[in-house]
Amino acid sequence: MHPLLLIFLIFGIPALIGLVYVYSRGSSGLRTYMTTRIALTIPMILILATVVFFVMRILPGDPIDSTLGPKGTAEIKERFAEQHGLNDPIFVQYGRFVGNVFTLDFGNSLIQSQRPIVDELGERLPATLEMIIPATLLALGLGIFLGTRAGIRRKSASDYGSRIFSVMIYAMPIFWLGLLFQLIFGVWLGWTPIAGRIDPQIPLERTTNLLIVDSIITLNWAALRSVLAHLILPTLTLGLVLSGVFLRLTRINVIETNQEEYVAAARARGISQGTITRRYALQNAMIPVITLIGLQVAILLAGAVLTETVFAWPGMGRYLIQRILSRDFTAVQSVIVFFALFVAVISLAVDILYSLLDPRVRY
Amino acid sequence: MPDPVLTELPEEEEWQVDLGQVGLFRRVLNGRKWYGVDWWMVVISSAMVVFFIVIAFFPGLLATYDPLEQVGPRFLPPGETPDAEVLVLRPDSPFESLEDLAGLGRVPTAVVQGAPSSEDVRSEADRISDELDEAGSDDQVGLRIVRVETIEDMIAAVQTGEVELGVGSSAELEPLLADNPEVIIAGPITGEKGGKSFPLGTNQIGQDVLSRLAWGARVALTIGFTASLFSLFIGVPLGLLAGYTGGKFDRGLTLIMDSLYAFPGLILAIAIAAVLGPSIVNVIVAIAVLYIPTYYRIVRGQTLSTKQGLHVEAARSIGATKTSIMRSYIFPLVIPSVAIIFSVNIADAILTGAALSFLGLGLPPTTPDWGIDLARGQEFIQRAWWLITFPGIAVMLVVLAFTMLGEGLMEIFNPKLRKQ
Numbered sequence: 001m002h003p004l005l006l007i008f009l010i011f012g013i014p015a016l017i018g019l020v021y022v023y024s025r026g027s028s029g030l031r032t033y034m035t036t037r038i039a040l041t042i043p044m045i046l047i048l049a050t051v052v053f054f055v056m057r058i059l060p061g062d063p064i065d066s067t068l069g070p071k072g073t074a075e076i077k078e079r080f081a082e083q084h085g086l087n088d089p090i091f092v093q094y095g096r097f098v099g100n101v102f103t104l105d106f107g108n109s110l111i112q113s114q115r116p117i118v119d120e121l122g123e124r125l126p127a128t129l130e131m132i133i134p135a136t137l138l139a140l141g142l143g144i145f146l147g148t149r150a151g152i153r154r155k156s157a158s159d160y161g162s163r164i165f166s167v168m169i170y171a172m173p174i175f176w177l178g179l180l181f182q183l184i185f186g187v188w189l190g191w192t193p194i195a196g197r198i199d200p201q202i203p204l205e206r207t208t209n210l211l212i213v214d215s216i217i218t219l220n221w222a223a224l225r226s227v228l229a230h231l232i233l234p235t236l237t238l239g240l241v242l243s244g245v246f247l248r249l250t251r252i253n254v255i256e257t258n259q260e261e262y263v264a265a266a267r268a269r270g271i272s273q274g275t276i277t278r279r280y281a282l283q284n285a286m287i288p289v290i291t292l293i294g295l296q297v298a299i300l301l302a303g304a305v306l307t308e309t310v311f312a313w314p315g316m317g318r319y320l321i322q323r324i325l326s327r328d329f330t331a332v333q334s335v336i337v338f339f340a341l342f343v344a345v346i347s348l349a350v351d352i353l354y355s356l357l358d359p360r361v362r363y
Numbered sequence: 364m365p366d367p368v369l370t371e372l373p374e375e376e377e378w379q380v381d382l383g384q385v386g387l388f389r390r391v392l393n394g395r396k397w398y399g400v401d402w403w404m405v406v407i408s409s410a411m412v413v414f415f416i417v418i419a420f421f422p423g424l425l426a427t428y429d430p431l432e433q434v435g436p437r438f439l440p441p442g443e444t445p446d447a448e449v450l451v452l453r454p455d456s457p458f459e460s461l462e463d464l465a466g467l468g469r470v471p472t473a474v475v476q477g478a479p480s481s482e483d484v485r486s487e488a489d490r491i492s493d494e495l496d497e498a499g500s501d502d503q504v505g506l507r508i509v510r511v512e513t514i515e516d517m518i519a520a521v522q523t524g525e526v527e528l529g530v531g532s533s534a535e536l537e538p539l540l541a542d543n544p545e546v547i548i549a550g551p552i553t554g555e556k557g558g559k560s561f562p563l564g565t566n567q568i569g570q571d572v573l574s575r576l577a578w579g580a581r582v583a584l585t586i587g588f589t590a591s592l593f594s595l596f597i598g599v600p601l602g603l604l605a606g607y608t609g610g611k612f613d614r615g616l617t618l619i620m621d622s623l624y625a626f627p628g629l630i631l632a633i634a635i636a637a638v639l640g641p642s643i644v645n646v647i648v649a650i651a652v653l654y655i656p657t658y659y660r661i662v663r664g665q666t667l668s669t670k671q672g673l674h675v676e677a678a679r680s681i682g683a684t685k686t687s688i689m690r691s692y693i694f695p696l697v698i699p700s701v702a703i704i705f706s707v708n709i710a711d712a713i714l715t716g717a718a719l720s721f722l723g724l725g726l727p728p729t730t731p732d733w734g735i736d737l738a739r740g741q742e743f744i745q746r747a748w749w750l751i752t753f754p755g756i757a758v759m760l761v762v763l764a765f766t767m768l769g770e771g772l773m774e775i776f777n778p779k780l781r782k783q
Contacts, residue, residue: 047622055634167770171762173714173734175721176755179741183748194744295625302629306718310741320630321722324637336634343625 003122004104006208007129015349022356033355041348048340049101053094056333084330097333101341106334109323117334120319125338126209127197128315131234132304136293138239143246144289150247151254151285152277162247169244174303178237178310185233192232195312199226234311238303242296249292253285260284287358294350297343394775404771411764418577419584426574430731433569441564441572441749448483449536450549451521451529458528459549461491466502473520473529476510480530484508518543564749567739572749576757578731583761586647586716587709593651594708598658599701603689605659606666617663620656628653629718636725646725650712661704662697669696699776706769710762717758733758 023034081087088096100106106117150162169177186194198204198211204223206214212231215223257263258281266276305317312318316335323331395402418425428434436445451473452458461484464470474481488504495502509526511517514536517529522545529546536548563572601620605613623631632649639645669675670693678692719725720734728735733754740750 043618044622044625047619048626051623051626051631052634055631056638167763167766168759171710171714171759171766173717173721173737173755173758173762175718176737176751176758179737179744179751179755182741183744183751187745187748298625298627301627302718305627305629305633306721309722320633321724324633325723332634332637336630339627339630343627347625 002119003126003209004118007122007126007210010208010210010213011129019352022352026356029359030355034352037348037351037355041344044347045101045341045344046098048344049098049337050094052333052336052340053097056329101337106337107330109328109331117331120331121316121334121338123209124314124316124319126211127313128304128308128317130197130210130212131231131238131307131313131315132300134231134235135238135242135304136300138235139242139246139296140293142239143243144250144286146243147247147250148254148277148282148285151251151258152273152281154255159251162251166244166247169241172241173306174237174241175306175310177241178233178307181233181237182310193226193230194233197227197230197314198223199230202226234307234313237310238300238307241303242300245292245296245299246289249289250285253288254281257281257284287354290350290357291354294347294354297346301339301342398775401771401774404767405775408764408767408771411760412768415580415584415761415764419581422574422577422581425577426571428571428574430570430575430578431729434571434574435561435565435569437565437567437569438743438747439561439565439569440747441562441753443564444533444560445565446532446534448480448530449533451518451531451536451546452527452549453521453524453545454547456527456549461488461504464488464504464506465491465495465500467505469505469507470528471509471526472506473509473511473517473526475514475517475531476512478531480532481508481510484530514539518546521546563753564747566736566750567743567747572736572753575731575736576733576753579733579736579754579757580761582643582726582730582732583713583716583758586643586650587713587761587765590647590650590712590716591654591705591708593647594654595658595701595705597651598655599662599694599697601655602659602662603666603693603697606663607670607685607689607693613663616659620659623653624656624660629715632715632719633722633724636719641725641727643726643730646716646719649719649725650715653715654708654712657708658701658704661700665697665700666693669693703769703773703776706765706772710765710769713758713765714762 019034023031026034086093104118106121108114109117109120146162146165150159153159182194185191193199202220202223204211204215204220205218207217208214211227212224215221215227254277263276263280266280267273301317304315305320307313308315308317309321316338320332320335323335395406422430439445450460458464472484474484485506485508488506492503495504509520511520514531517531518536518539520526521529522543528549533548540546540548561571561573563576566572566575601616605616632653635649635652636645639648666689675688675692678688683692716725717732717734717737720730720732721738722734723738726732726735736754737751740747740754743750
């Protein structure tokens with residue numbers, strides 16, 4: 001079975017079931033909103049695909065030159081252009097490109113045995129997912145926890161501490177944070193491995209390419225331990241960097257909801273501060289934070305590219321950089337489009353979640 | 364007769380008159396009482412920004428060496444003096460340097476077998492002899508090299524008077540000196556006291572880390588400022604136009620800008636930089652494209668709210684044209700937010716630029732750039748911690764300075780902006 005299909009089964013099917021469930025149970029306003037929102041995703045993907053296409057084709061750099069390098073003769077260039085349909089009018093090329101995006105048929109890689117790009121993505125996407133999912137959870141947990149504390153005890157030491165943390169983490173290049181962790185925990189303390197996903201000497205049968213899942217299925221505990229040890233530093237790096245943004249937003253929203261009249265009313269009724277925070281302030285403060293998750297996907301993916309490069313993590317980002325350096329422009333184009341699809345799907349999911357939580361946005 | 368009430372008014376004290384005249388500076392200084400933490404943030408970060416701009420214009424202030432030249436030994440840790448060939452003498456020795464040997468014939472000199480010292484001291488002696496020759500003197504610095512087995516043997520030979528002087532590396536000699544009070548180190552063979560110093564160490568090819576950092580500031584700030592200016596000049600007019608005209612143009616443009624905004628900027632920059640090829644101009648273009656939506660969104664939002672204002676209504680009713688309304692009635696109100704975004708934007712652009720060069724895209728590999736230095740330093744992470752530490756701190760401080768400046772100004776001038 002194709003790994004991409006497996007990934008879809010693991011993540012996509014539950015999401016689809018949830019979507020259908022919400023749609024069938026929802027009010028008519030919610031249904032209209034969901035339909036509009038899903039319909040709007042298509043132009044968004046189109047625009048992103050168009051931007052990618054024009055960036056890759058219209059800018060002064062020539063895909064033929066950049067693929068073949070300086071050694072390409074006129075004849076080789078001509079054959080290459082013919083093979084990849086680069087001699088067709090630009091609009092024909094554009095149409096074909098957009099069609100391929102929707103069928104997920106990205107063609108074959110230009111180097112290394114010319115494998116279909118979908119197969120190569122099937123190996124890389126699980127690696128990226130395995131890193132960004134725990135990183136997002138860490139960022140959310142840490143950001144919301146610290147942000148709430150800072151927001152409730154405004155102008156206290158923990159508030160200033162959290163703000164300094166979020167400013168520092170914002171100013172820190174994510175790849176530098178990764179390097180520092182490698183230096184401290186990998187080189188000086190020797191606690192964790194500094195590169196790769198798993199110790200290459202541990203055999204592991206790969207079915208989903210999500211190594212945690214694979215090692216649990218095969219009951220291979222040595223592999224699981226190695227995978228988790230390799231996962232610590234990349235997750236920590238990406239998660240910490242993302243947590244700064246969540247911290248800031250949670251803090252501001254908690255401060256704002258704390259000034260609302262219903263919070264004052266709750267306090268007047270003698271409800272404890274803990275209950276007020278949980279039931280009144282935090283729940284309402286969370287709504288903008290959830291919207292932010294959608295916007296954070298961009299930062300998350302950019303961060304993933306850098307983190308993967310630092311930790312030699314064989315995911316999508318490292319694949320992208322490797323293929324740029326080896327001038328494989330079909331692969332580069334496909335990865336970028338794939339990132340665009342990813343962004344579109346996540347922001348769709350977040351918007352629908354948002355509309356469920358906050359009835360005011362449905363229109 | 365003068366009005367009694369007026370004469371009773373106290374005259375203005377001198378300091379009050381001064382205050383009125385001093386104006387801007389004093390008013391800014393007094394702002395600290397009103398704005399507190401934010402005022403300090405702006406002052407400190409402005410100082411940092413000014414510092415970095417000065418360094419960018421005059422890297423020579425910090426950089427003692429050429430950032431591209433090999434100027435010292437490889438992998439010298441920060442603060443350590445580079446290894447030098449030094450003279451070992453008896454405390455009562457009549458000489459202090461090689462020059463003192465001129466005209467004394469061939470002086471017995473102890474050198475450890477196989478060490479580079481023998482060649483170095485001989486070529487230095489030849490150089491001094493040539494200089495003397497040019498000055499018209501017949502004196503020569505002559506050495507009779509005596510080879511010994513170990514550095515301890517060399518010290519012993521000097522002590523016993525078997526030879527007049529010894530030559531060896533300072534790194535090996537210094538720890539031995541405490542046990543051998545009968546000999547002293549008379550300084551490097553070249554005669555310069557102190558020699559070269561590398562406060563932040565040297566890298567894998569013997570370049571001075573501090574000098575590279577100072578020149579890297581120029582690259583980083585050039586990218587930051589130019590890219591942000593570029594996106595400002597495109598994003599602001601588009602935002603004004605879309606916000607003011609509205610309709611289909613606005614909707615279409617906003618959809619495009621929102622899609623661009625949602626897309627991972629770095630990945631787009633990677634694609635653009637990869638297609639354009641390595642050069643600083645291409646990096647600037649790649650980064651500038653990313654940040655157009657940032658200006659567009661803010662300016663469009665503010666235009667939408669200001670265009671309802673009475674002054675715009677009034678301007679329209681006296682027949683002001685669309686362009687003049689946008690230019691003279693809306694744009695001035697947008698300036699403060701644009702200035703704030705600009706500052707934060709420079710920080711972002713510097714971060715993205717460093718990321719691009721860390722990935723090996725964008726800048727030519729010889730550029731003294733922080734991102735490139737970090738990428739190179741990663742290869743030597745096991746043995747040279749300073750190679751990845753200092754460039755990272757430099758990026759962080761610059762980004763911190765511009766971000767804090769923007770944030771502080773935002774709090775002071777436009778606290779509402781933060782929510783957008």
